[in-house]
Amino acid sequence: MRKRGYHHGNLRQALVDSALKLIEEKGPTGFTLAEAAKRAGVTPAAVYRHFSGREELIIEIAKQGYAIFADLMEYAYTSGNQGALAAFETTGRAYLAFARKYPGHYVAMFESGIPIAADPDLNHLASRAQDVLTNAAVELSKHIPPEKRPPPAMFSAHIWALSHGVVELYTRGGVGSRAPFPPEDLLESAIGIYLRGLGLIEPDS
Amino acid sequence: MRKRGYHHGNLRQALVDSALKLIEEKGPTGFTLAEAAKRAGVTPAAVYRHFSGREELIIEIAKQGYAIFADLMEYAYTSGNQGALAAFETTGRAYLAFARKYPGHYVAMFESGIPIAADPDLNHLASRAQDVLTNAAVELSKHIPPEKRPPPAMFSAHIWALSHGVVELYTRGGVGSRAPFPPEDLLESAIGIYLRGLGLIEPDS
DNA sequence: TGTACATCAGTGAACGCGCGTTCACTGATGTAC
DNA sequence: TGTACATCAGTGAACGCGCGTTCACTGATGTAC
Numbered sequence A, B: 001m002r003k004r005g006y007h008h009g010n011l012r013q014a015l016v017d018s019a020l021k022l023i024e025e026k027g028p029t030g031f032t033l034a035e036a037a038k039r040a041g042v043t044p045a046a047v048y049r050h051f052s053g054r055e056e057l058i059i060e061i062a063k064q065g066y067a068i069f070a071d072l073m074e075y076a077y078t079s080g081n082q083g084a085l086a087a088f089e090t091t092g093r094a095y096l097a098f099a100r101k102y103p104g105h106y107v108a109m110f111e112s113g114i115p116i117a118a119d120p121d122l123n124h125l126a127s128r129a130q131d132v133l134t135n136a137a138v139e140l141s142k143h144i145p146p147e148k149r150p151p152p153a154m155f156s157a158h159i160w161a162l163s164h165g166v167v168e169l170y171t172r173g174g175v176g177s178r179a180p181f182p183p184e185d186l187l188e189s190a191i192g193i194y195l196r197g198l199g200l201i202e203p204d205s
Numbered sequence C, D: 001t002g003t004a005c006a007t008c009a010g011t012g013a014a015c016g017c018g019c020g021t022t023c024a025c026t027g028a029t030g031t032a033c
Helices: A011-026 A033-039 A044-049 A054-078 A084-101 A103-110 A120-141 A152-170 A183-197 B011-026 B033-039 B044-049 B054-078 B084-101 B103-110 B120-141 B152-170 B183-197
Strands: none
Touching (some): A011 A033, A011 A044, A011 A103, A033 A044, A033 A054, A054 A084, A084 A103, A084 A152, A120 A152, A152 B183, A183 B152, A183 B183, B011 B033, B011 B103, B033 B044, B033 B054, B054 B084, B054 B103, B084 B120, B084 B152
């Protein structure tokens, strides 16, 4: 129990929380201001004391999502006494773990259609998340001979695209629902093959 | 000009077409039955002569999308006198080309939230599209020593996920809008590295 | 400690809107004789 | 070829609904004296 403020306590965060639950339950479209307010035990009009409108609430969720995401990725990357390679693979796994554990945030970040440029803070937080991935790529790149080294930003873009694709196609009831591979295995094996292609894993190991 | 039927001619397809335009213009959420009917020059109620409701219209669009998609991929794969490797890369490029040329279909297929299992025809068409990719993977797999060959279905799932991820993140105004790599380059280089990891491209070529 | 006052989070009612869907209908088209 | 009839694609009006948003308000909380 946190310290309570005026009437509700912390309505702003309570609204974020019920919006998250709504998104998780009903998908990206299933979120409405009215319903989120109702779940927080409050009149729809009360929302406007804390947000300028529907979009700003979604932006707030995306912001919190990017913050958690960046922390999680950074922690996965730096924790443990792993080499650059193992650290990179841990980070890949952390991506999927995030998508699973924070589906509402994930939707707000990647499927809600909000333009990241719309808000400076959001932009900054998204950049930070991207930097974590890119730094991991830079670190790992040092083990590749310079002449066959791809730009680290491209490197990390590849991994991000691959991870996102796995999440979208194979962790929901989409195209891949027939395929009998757990998303985790799918992503791990793909990253393994990719890193081998970069010469970072010995062909025979 | 096709042969005209009763009053409108071919309202069913006209509705599909205006729905597609709407999705392309306003995103996945921006499509409504009422607006699609209006654009087709018809009352909203007329829609119900051809579809049981909103969802059935979206399903029809997805079906047509999967049919075009499978044709396109198949054509890309079989056309030209290319080796298995070149054919595979052409197919990857065809994926992106489809997403660009048929954005409305793409959205209906992958972002509309309709469960493929909802309609047997849809399911069948989606399977066909998937089979094209998997067959390409099977063919290419023959060049990999059996003991290090991944299951072809996994192989093709990797490529599909990668392609989808590139489309979602880097062809819209999303996270990747900052990254200065054209999606086509991103996908091509990623597939190249991946195939090298499978031992299908010589390390030094 | 007690009282008067200012603040402002949340209320409740109302709004205009566009949605998906229904229904009895009408009138153009195709068909049988 | 001409007429009578059946079909059925599209109409127009209406529905109930929930949405996002606004507004004047109220009453609990925090603050000054």
